[in-house]
Amino acid sequence: MKPLSLQSYLFPRAVLHIDGDAFFAACEQARNPSLRGKPVVTGKERGIAASMSYEAKAKGVTRAMPIWEIRKICPNVIYLPSDYETYSLLSRRFYDIVRRFTPDVEEYGIDECFADITGWDKPFQADYVDLALKLQDTLKKELGFTFSIGLAPNKVLAKLGSKWKKPYGFTAIPFTNIKDYLNIPADKIWGIGTQTTAKLNRSGITTAFQFVNAKRDWVKLAFARPIYDLWKELNGEQIMPLFEEEKTEYGSIQKFKTFTPPSRDPAFIFAQLSKNVENACIKLRRYNQATMKAVIILRTQAFDHSVREVLFERPTNLPPEMLPRLHEAFVKMLRLNTLYRATGIVTYDLVPMLIQPDLFQSTKRAEKFQKVYASTDKAAAKYGKHTLFLGTSWQAHQFGAHLNERGDDPKRKHELFLGETKRKRLGIPMLLGEGI
Template identity: 55%
Template sequence: MSEQLFSLHSWPRAIVHIDGDAFFTSCEEAIHPELRGKPLITGGERGIVACASYAAKKIGVARGVPLHEARKICPGLIILPSDYETYSLFSRRIFSIMRRFTPDVEEYSIDEAFADITGMRRALHSSYEEIALRMKQDIERELGITVSVGLSITKVLAKVASKHQKPAGMTVIKGREIPDYLRNLPVEKIWGIGNATTNYLAKMGIRYALEFARLPEKTVLQKFTKPGVEIWQELRGKSVHPVTAEEKSSYASISKTKTFAPPTNDAEYLFAQLMRNMESACIKARRYKLAPHKI
């Protein structure tokens, strides 16, 4: 099937995705430069690894594992309690820097955001690539942390791009280049595709993002629900998830989920992930000055 099914226009839209690299430990390293390059984790107060520095990851320390297991992997591991108040300050600074380039910034999580820079080339006297790079450079210079940046024509593709050269990389996926980046990308790496959809696609003989994106529209509409159809559209270069700059002022509920691939019945690991999800939900609740009535 022809790859010309994808967008033939380089920039029908220009969406930037900024993703902090090992964000919590990067913040600690920015505050304490003597820790840079050392195996470091946060989460000591909870007994689990909330975030591992890249030096710790290289040794084999993974996010979510119990501390006693992390110590076995790396006896010299530096363990710090999580300082969410400080991490939130860094987060707000990131979003503030991004808004220098466009008002259309969507705060996706404490260490992630999208920015719609469509139409800003003339105003900023720069190409879209230059705008995204300046955004990255300003964040890294002013905050002393590194971020990975993806620039593409939809939110899903921008997120694919930001993961492509982690850490501290920048990847640009223009409309005409979409097939090159999807060809060897496993479907489970696509934002929004969980374990159930991955297994469903596997039964259809689909393992890679390009295979999914090449499916005929009729097949997609018959076999997938609305979220799956929208991911398919975004992978093909059609923007259906706009950057939402307007923050919600209140929430009826706050939830954080985790899909396990493969499934696990390891009670200790499940508890560690539960604690991590609860912490993430609490960070968001504190930001909006909310308190739970029911958990």
């Protein structure tokens, strides 16, 4: 597999979090080079430490430490009043440099920002890691101080990455290696405050990994929306809005979803994948895009991933054209008697969808499908998403991604389905055979 396509599933979205190392103190050292290598502390006007250079940190100075204590442990400290004018000037220069790499920059704080570099690998002829390192190097050269960077498929994980190694650290958290970064206390995760931590602890959850493995239904019920979103992002889903969400041209479209409880039933797992395929195709059609390549991702309960690239005969955005190939690959990937907890698809190398000329028999069939899906999309607009769906996705639609505790019992599943008549989305399955 070529490295550029590899990136499409390692980083379906390539999000950077860029964080200044001891930013205020670093600004002081950049402005006055004689301060370099010395313990610099800012915040003199308040009598406490607002920011400390790494030299001062090495002596044990911590944020908010009072001056008398600082002088005791670090007698040669250079103690300066805060100069916010300079800091914000340098902050603006920092954002400007980041904007040379992508226009999608979210200024998150005076010394930190998020940047979406998805799709910029091609024009720069560099992969995302190289691009991030180039940015880091440029910042150091032009500003005279350093930043730590996290590269990940979403904001929460990018933020985790920038903190992972400091100062001048770079940490890439590809989609398939999230697990390696979760063996930390849950409260180290951005957005998990003391209240949430206490609640998690009461339920026996102390690490980020335990939190990520908590049941979706429980997280959804027990916590407010932002924590549930956090849980989804830690699982690798892309939830938090990134800049211009309504871009009409995508480099790739991904649909990835965790389900609980985990399953070893091939039909159920494939139904989850099939539903993701339908969702990806809905988005492709909405933007009049088609794909010739996709990557299937399967994640086991132990957080191991298998991925496989699939090529289609021609650009398509119709599930019935894609599923036979995807199913072939799925069968080869699936390990028997293994519990799976998530499936996903990334479609990439997108092209504008053209109506195919009626030259071959195969395109006649495709045309039929196009008509079917034009009606499906109309029905969805009128009656709700997934009013019509494929038979292959039946189990995923029938029970949703998450069964409740008793949902494992087939009888119970049946009752659940019968009880769903009041729901808006009463699925009318589209059974399309075709050896799927």
